[in-house]
Amino acid sequence: MAIHIIDFDEVIFPFNENAFLFISQRLGRENTLKDYPQHKIFDYHVFTNFFNISDEQVFSLFTEFMYSPKHLNAPPIPGSINGLRELISRGEQPIIGTARFDLEKQSIIDYFKKHAPDLSDKIQVYTLGQGASKVEFATKMGAKSLVDDHPKNLNLNGYAYVIDGYIFTTKWNKHLKDYELPKGVKRINNWKDLLNKI
Numbered sequence: 001m002a003i004h005i006i007d008f009d010e011v012i013f014p015f016n017e018n019a020f021l022f023i024s025q026r027l028g029r030e031n032t033l034k035d036y037p038q039h040k041i042f043d044y045h046v047f048t049n050f051f052n053i054s055d056e057q058v059f060s061l062f063t064e065f066m067y068s069p070k071h072l073n074a075p076p077i078p079g080s081i082n083g084l085r086e087l088i089s090r091g092e093q094p095i096i097g098t099a100r101f102d103l104e105k106q107s108i109i110d111y112f113k114k115h116a117p118d119l120s121d122k123i124q125v126y127t128l129g130q131g132a133s134k135v136e137f138a139t140k141m142g143a144k145s146l147v148d149d150h151p152k153n154l155n156l157n158g159y160a161y162v163i164d165g166y167i168f169t170t171k172w173n174k175h176l177k178d179y180e181l182p183k184g185v186k187r188i189n190n191w192k193d194l195l196n197k198i
């Protein structure tokens, strides 16, 4: 059974734009999505810089967001839920590997319960935390492929011969040319594309 390690934020859940609006509102700012610095490769520093708040404040607001109705009710990335169903119906095993922390795990479980109740007991969720190597995790799990939107998570290094790396196109990585991606990583533009290539 082929195992696929799939990122949650930006591949299944539209985190950045929703978190941006949540934080903006929470801080009493009046930003709209057109202010969102979406041309930048995302990490939390985009938010610390934009809102001029500390790392601690960003992480605390992220956690608050993840357990808010704004998170629970945000529609999934188009095609993602049916894409997971399709992989399972092929006899393959999608596993969520996310850089969210353990204390944020329940927010993902709750999200699946709401948006894909039929999948909630079929999908395992691993919260690896910031800084963990997803490639090493995927290799340890015996995965065939790793899907992520952030190039830093796809640095296959010595693992390119065992694992297929795919970068999922988002607004903040689409400007990266193939030669700017980690070696061996292929681009996928949406879930339909992913189901054809994976």
Ligand SMILES: [Mg+2]
Residues within 6 Å of the ligand: 007, 008, 009, 010, 011, 148, 149, 150
């Ligand atoms: Mg992501």
